[in-house]
Amino acid sequence: MRFFVAMVSHETNTFSPIPTDRRQFEAHDLRYGGEILEAYRGTGTCLGGMIDGAAARGVTLVPSLAAGASPAGRVAKEFYAEAKARLLADLQAAGPLDGILLDLHGAMVVEGLDDGEGDLLQAVRATVGAVPIGVTLDFHANVTRAMVDTATLLHGYKTYPHVDMDARGREAAARLADVVAGRIRPTVAYRQPPMLPPIAGQLTARGPMRRLYDMADAMERRFGVLSISVFAGFPLADIHDAGLSIYVATDHDQPLADALADELAAAAWALRREFLHTALPVKDAVARALALDGRPVVLADIADNTGGGAAGDTTEILRELLRIGARGATVACLWDPEAAAACVAAGVGATVTLPVGGKIDPSHGAPLTVSGRVRTLSDGRFVYKGPMSRGVEGRLGSTAVLDVNDVKIILISHRRQTLDSEMIRFVGIDPLAEKILVVKSSVHYRAAFEPIARAILEVDAPGLSSSHLGRFAFTRVRRPIFPLDEL
Numbered sequence: 001m002r003f004f005v006a007m008v009s010h011e012t013n014t015f016s017p018i019p020t021d022r023r024q025f026e027a028h029d030l031r032y033g034g035e036i037l038e039a040y041r042g043t044g045t046c047l048g049g050m051i052d053g054a055a056a057r058g059v060t061l062v063p064s065l066a067a068g069a070s071p072a073g074r075v076a077k078e079f080y081a082e083a084k085a086r087l088l089a090d091l092q093a094a095g096p097l098d099g100i101l102l103d104l105h106g107a108m109v110v111e112g113l114d115d116g117e118g119d120l121l122q123a124v125r126a127t128v129g130a131v132p133i134g135v136t137l138d139f140h141a142n143v144t145r146a147m148v149d150t151a152t153l154l155h156g157y158k159t160y161p162h163v164d165m166d167a168r169g170r171e172a173a174a175r176l177a178d179v180v181a182g183r184i185r186p187t188v189a190y191r192q193p194p195m196l197p198p199i200a201g202q203l204t205a206r207g208p209m210r211r212l213y214d215m216a217d218a219m220e221r222r223f224g225v226l227s228i229s230v231f232a233g234f235p236l237a238d239i240h241d242a243g244l245s246i247y248v249a250t251d252h253d254q255p256l257a258d259a260l261a262d263e264l265a266a267a268a269w270a271l272r273r274e275f276l277h278t279a280l281p282v283k284d285a286v287a288r289a290l291a292l293d294g295r296p297v298v299l300a301d302i303a304d305n306t307g308g309g310a311a312g313d314t315t316e317i318l319r320e321l322l323r324i325g326a327r328g329a330t331v332a333c334l335w336d337p338e339a340a341a342a343c344v345a346a347g348v349g350a351t352v353t354l355p356v357g358g359k360i361d362p363s364h365g366a367p368l369t370v371s372g373r374v375r376t377l378s379d380g381r382f383v384y385k386g387p388m389s390r391g392v393e394g395r396l397g398s399t400a401v402l403d404v405n406d407v408k409i410i411l412i413s414h415r416r417q418t419l420d421s422e423m424i425r426f427v428g429i430d431p432l433a434e435k436i437l438v439v440k441s442s443v444h445y446r447a448a449f450e451p452i453a454r455a456i457l458e459v460d461a462p463g464l465s466s467s468h469l470g471r472f473a474f475t476r477v478r479r480p481i482f483p484l485d486e487l
């Protein structure tokens with residue numbers, strides 16, 4: 001068997017002023033052909049799982065394109081057109097194919113095109129005809145009818161933090177091989193209750209998503225059920241189909257798929273209020289962290305999560321740490337290429353005074369002028385230790401640690417979510433020795449930091465990944481929808 005494989009992945013925050021153009025993909029991930037197999041084999045990613053799963057079934061992979069960028073504003077239409085054209089040209093040049101494996105996000109919004117993945121899948125379908133298409137989608141996918149009708153099977157991550165990406169990639173490869181071999185005939189059902197759950201309420205360790213996945217996991221063990229995905233959705237993509245959705249795939253049993261999807265959709269609706277979320281005001285959170293015995297205490301800056309499309313450069317928690325003279329604290333990581341460059345120019349050991357952060361998104365806080373000593377400089381390359389993204393190379397660009405009276409600010413040049421303690425360790429800071437770790441992440445940090453943290457406090461600071469959806473001016477999402485509307 002021969003499977004075509006490609007990745008096009010972006011989570012688009014349509015409220016973000018940061019454009020997602022070719023340079024953002026180049027800084028994050030843009031690979032072609034055989035290089036993809038070398039880069040991803042053995043990693044905790046969908047592509048890693050697809051490569052593994054294909055090998056286990058004796059499937060030959062024809063790799064095309066792997067394009068991913070940090071979440072931010074709409075994807076530039078020129079880049080999307082280029083990636084799509086490249087992928088379609090590779091498909092036509094690939095020779096006979098038995099299946100298509102695609103690692104997509106599901107919340108990609110392109111300039112002038114709200115349903116990026118739906119458009120891409122329709123173009124692939126038009127090119128390959130009846131060849132089966134297996135797709136992995138992020139837990140945050142805003143699934144549309146176009147995606148459901150075009151793909152043969154969709155496989156959503158079942159975890160947030162996303163620690164099952166490689167498992168879903170393996171599953172997608174195995175199920176696609178089953179379809180090709182005629183062992184299964186998928187029938188699917190899709191439901192879209194009018195719900196837009198905020199990000200910080202979506203974790204799967206406990207709460208409403210745990211209960212929905214406990215139900216889904218039990219259903220998946222029933223005879224004739226192939227796979228079930230409960231997509232929590234990405235609320236900050238202001239498009240018609242944003243929000244939670246249910247996808248049930250059965251083996252040639254449409255009534256069963258429909259019945260299970262109805263049951264899950266009703267359960268999700270009944271749990272809608274449990275997704276609503278509150279965090280601590282900045283001053284309370286910092287005071288409480290300092291008062292706790294033991295270390296480290298993680299202050300989660302959930303609203304300035306670059307992984308949700310926020311800038312990653314807000315300064316409100318840092319401002320409070322400095323105001324009260326906290327010591328033994330690390331802020332990981334603040335996106336500010338200018339400040340990092342100034343530190344590089346000054347050199348290790350130099351004392352500098354400069355404004356940090358607050359430069360991109362002034363509506364969520366101003367720059368903060370600090371004086372400190374340049375403690376460490378780095379090219380920003382590290383390897384994720386996991387559990388998420390294990391084995392993947394991370395590139396933060398030019399990176400500096402600025403030490404302001406023992407409040408250490410990790411200044412980075414490429415926007416990346418703080419989801420791995422290695423992002424602190426690789427610049428010479430021992431996270432276990434710090435009293436306070438500020439991480440810019442909504443939920444993903446929990447996979448790496450829960451095992452080492454004395455306590456975790458979620459902070460209600462300003463930012464574009466805030467769970468207060470009422471703070472955003474939605475214009476395109478279908479209405480009425482909870483919690484924007486009381487239903």
Ligand SMILES: [Zn+2]
Pocket residue numbers: 138139140162
């Ligand atoms: Zn996600």
